[in-house]
Amino acid sequence: MNTIRTTLAGKEIVLGITGSIAAVDGVKLAHALRRCGADVQGVMTDAACGILHPDAITYATGHETLTRCGGLVEHVTYCGDGGSADLLLIAPATANTICKIAHGIDDTPVTTFATTAIGSGMPVILVPAMHESMYRHPGVCACLETLKTWGITVVDPRIEEGKAKIANIDTIVHETERVLSGMPLRGKSVLITSGPCRERLDDVRVLTTRSSGRMGKELAREASRLGAEVWLVHADTLSVPHVRNVYAESAGGMRESILSLCAEQTFDYYISAAAISDFAPAPYEGKIPSGQTISIDLLPRPKIIQDVMQAKNRPKKVVGFKLGWNSREEARHLLDAGADMVAANTPDALGAETGAYELMTTETSVHAEGTKAEVAEILWRNLQ
CATH class of the missing domain: 3.40.50.1950 (Flavin prenyltransferase-like)
Structure with missing residues (x-):
């Protein structure tokens, strides 16, 4: 297209x-x-x-x-x-x-x-x-x-x-x-997470979300256009051009990759745009038999953005995404915890080509709406 x-x-x-x-x-x-x-x-x-x-x-x-x-x-x-x-x-x-x-x-x-x-x-x-x-x-x-x-x-x-x-x-x-x-981000390093996580349920099934990863990819492309060196952590087997691709399928794998990268260097920007799993099922050995009712225990996963903000080499600016019908209220909690900006949006944007976001800091709130590429442009314009 x-x-x-x-x-x-x-x-x-x-x-x-x-x-x-x-x-x-x-x-x-x-x-x-x-x-x-x-x-x-x-x-x-x-x-x-x-x-x-x-x-x-x-x-x-x-x-x-x-x-x-x-x-x-x-x-x-x-x-x-x-x-x-x-x-x-x-x-x-x-x-x-x-x-x-x-x-x-x-x-x-x-x-x-x-x-x-x-x-x-x-x-x-x-x-x-x-x-x-x-x-x-x-x-x-x-x-x-x-x-x-x-x-x-x-x-x-x-x-x-x-x-x-x-x-x-x-x-x-x-x-x-x-x-x-004009490459205003020349010399800057950017770490971005993108797309869904896939959590193992049994030997053949996974739990995931409707996230397409489009927002994270557009943020990475825009950062590269502005001159930055970009690392993109995601589960997509197709590499995104012009950036360094790091493959991570589960929330645990994504956390390990991010903390490892942050231990190696101090990034100028960290943007958590992935739909990172809040829960992972207790894994079932083998394949769950079909045709019967089962119960699945969902185990809470650590909040990766919290780990990043508390890391020794904390990125200079941290941006989170909050998805949910009360996302704006949750965004304020994340700002209070130390994030520099939070993009709050409702679930309508999940997996869609377009979306509406409130780009919130402790002092300002900017509305960004349009294609994910247009939103990425607006976010970077307000983040520099």
Whole structure:
């Protein structure tokens, strides 16, 4: 499903496309950037035009694709001092283009835009794509290192089948979001719990909740977009991209993982967004026979957030989630116990794509409502 986001709303991005076969991904990339709210202007080299027709990029961006720098000095209009663009993204960037940019050679529209953008101090992202042997060439490697020292962001390729293939579109968009966010959380460490726990009932059954883990994942993605290094503790066997995934299935496993991580370092933020089990059944050995009525003893589990707040390496800021019809009252108790913020919500949000939350501190209360991604943006905006 293609999701509409606002992470790039109001941003103008110049998309430079050079002569790699990965140029064919330009249409999908332009669409993905626009779905995040960006205004995209395409610029193509002659070599790129031999692979992908400029009309395809014109269709994808809604603007006439630039294939030459003319009398309107478009490279200055967009990327010069006071230019209208916010970012130059070159994807794909060939070995030829990378080395030209590193040596100030601008004999194609894309390299001319690059020279202008670098000279004006505009953010630039390069996404290399070429054969692996070319990517290993010492001259290409040296040029990439030079560009990095100039503050240019290089999105590493995927090394597959003897090729340095262009990074996937989600990664390119994510790096674009990071650069244009200004990365206010750069250098910060974030620990987040997400999703349901599964408590063993017998050898085949578990007790769990309706939690989808969507809220925790969106909080992790947003923290990464803002420049943080993120650890996400969850029971989902599918890894969440751009963060460090830590697998923990039960409340006990989650507690062990969290306390172990907190013993190793002091996190700047801990966000307890998981639906952590308050109770676990007394485990039944074997499989409970079907067709009969049974009683199950539910044993209380420790409150992990309390353990974290009392740990020697207590995170600098602790955020809890309180779910229930009296969640706001329970949130106040958690604030009194030392939490810095509590997101209170009713059970309607559990497992849903949207939700309504009260982001409460000891002094303020902010209403956050919308998709889980939108709520994550609001929460981080109020937490920094």
